[in-house]
Structures are given as structure tokens and as C-alpha cells.
């Protein structure tokens with residue numbers, strides 16, 4: 001391991017984060033005093049009802065949105081704005097239609113200081129990691145939704161971020177593809193050893209992927225909750241422990 005790799009840790013500290021939006025002249029408090037420490041290499045899922053502020057929190061972590069109060073530290077340093085150590089994956093991969101799969105993944109790496117050949121070689125590695133090697137020369141219009149999202153994941157990983165931020169990345173996929181992609185994400189996370197913060201409204205997805213689940217309350221007064229998921233990996237969705245976690249979460253959402 002080189003010294004630069006040793007320095008890449010991916011520890012996230014969220015301290016007293018608050019955020020309001022103004023809505024018709026009055027303030028809508030979306031995040032209220034959120035504090036959380038995410039360990040290097042940890043997989044954290046953020047769940048909560050629609051409108052509970054999941055996307056807002058992720059956008060603040062990404063540096064796409066500014067909090068009203070509080071700080072976000074990565075490896076002990078306060079972050080301001082976006083940074084190459086944090087990569088974001090959205091529900092829609094937004095690929096460049098005129099570039100091949102390989103070039104979509106390589107795009108941007110050259111501005112990061114790699115030669116064209118280095119960029120393509122690194123891109124090839126990540127295209128292979130997400131299982132798209134046979135489609136290197138395909139164009140986005142020739143891909144299924146699941147394949148396009150794999151390209152998005154490869155593109156984010158190719159930057160070699162310390163922290164991967166995902167906002168409902170599998171939300172637009174059909175049920176079968178979704179399960180397949182959850183298995184892929186679990187495998188990739190273990191191979192890449194990257195800190196992962198995943199927003200999802202899918203409780204089963206959160207239990208399948210996360211070391212801990214942060215539940216955001218909806219509306220005033222509620223407190224965020226953290227639920228550890230200490231299950232062996234790869235996880236078995238039908239195991240009694242998995243089912244118990246699912247029931248516990250459903251109950252917390254009043255859905256049981």
C-alpha cells in the first residue's frame with residue numbers, strides 16, 4: 001500500500017447539522033441538529049418517509065447544498081462545496097449519449113491529471129468491476145436501465161473517492177434488477193472498501209446493505225434513530241434475523 005492510499009480513510013463526522021427552506025415566506029425545517037459519525041469503510045443507509053430530508057442531507061454531505069448550521073468533516077477536515085474525495089450517484093445516471101460506456105467512465109479522469117491511456121485503463125478496470133466488459137463500446141441508448149446505472153456506479157468509482165454518496169440509486173429499476181443490483185453493490189462495496197452513504201426508501205435494501213441505518217423523523221419533534229445491523233454477509237433476506245430487523249423497522253414506521 002502506498003502512503004497516499006494509507007491517507008485515504010473516508011471518515012465522516014456530521015456535527016449539529018440543521019437546514020431549513022423557506023416555503024411561502026415561512027421556514028420549513030428539514031434537518032434539525034443531526035450529529036453522526038460514520039466510520040471509514042462503513043456502509044450507512046439513510047431511510048425516512050418521503051419529505052423527511054434524506055436527499056437534503058445527502059446533498060449537504062456532497063457539498064451541493066449548504067447547511068444553515070453545523071459542520072461536515074471528512075477525515076477531520078471541514079468540507080466546503082464538492083470535492084473529489086466524495087462521489088455522488090443519483091437515481092438517473094445521466095450518461096453522455098454520444099460517448100461509449102468506456103468513454104463515459106473515462107470522461108473527466110483526464111482533467112483529474114491522468115493521461116488518455118491511463119484514464120482509459122482505469123475506466124476499463126471499473127467497467128469490468130461492474131460486469132460490463134462486453135459492453136465497453138456500447139452507447140447509452142443500447143443499455144437497459146440496470147446496465148446504465150452500472151455505468152454510473154463505475155464512473156463514480158473510477159474517480160477513486162473515499163466516500164460514495166448514493167441517492168435512491170436503484171429506485172427506478174424493476175424488482176428483479178433491483179435485487180441483482182443490491183447484490184452487486186454489496187460485492188463492490190466489499191471489494192472497494194469505500195465508505196458508503198446510501199439514501200433509500202426501501203427498508204429491505206437498507207437491511208441488506210447497511211452496517212447501520214439512520215432513520216430520519218418526519219416533521220417536528222421526532223428524533224433521528226440509528227439501528228445497527230449486525231448480520232453476516234452476504235446477507236440472507238429470508239433468515240429469521242433479517243426478517244426480525246424488517247419487522248422492527250416496519251413497526252418504527254407504524255406500518256406493522
Ligand SMILES: Nc1ncnc2c1ncn2[C@@H]1O[C@H](COP(=O)(O)OP(=O)(O)O)[C@@H](O)[C@H]1O
Pocket residue numbers: 021022023030048049050051052053054055056057
Ligand atoms: N430547494 C428547495 N426549496 C424548498 N423546499 C425544498 C427544497 N428541497 C427540498 N425541499 C423540501 O424539503 C423537504 C425535504 O425534501 P427532501 O430532502 O427531498 O426529502 P426526501 O429526499 O426525504 O424525500 C420537503 O418537504 C421538500 O419539499
Ligand SMILES: [Mg+2]
Pocket residue numbers: 054055056
Ligand atoms: Mg429524496
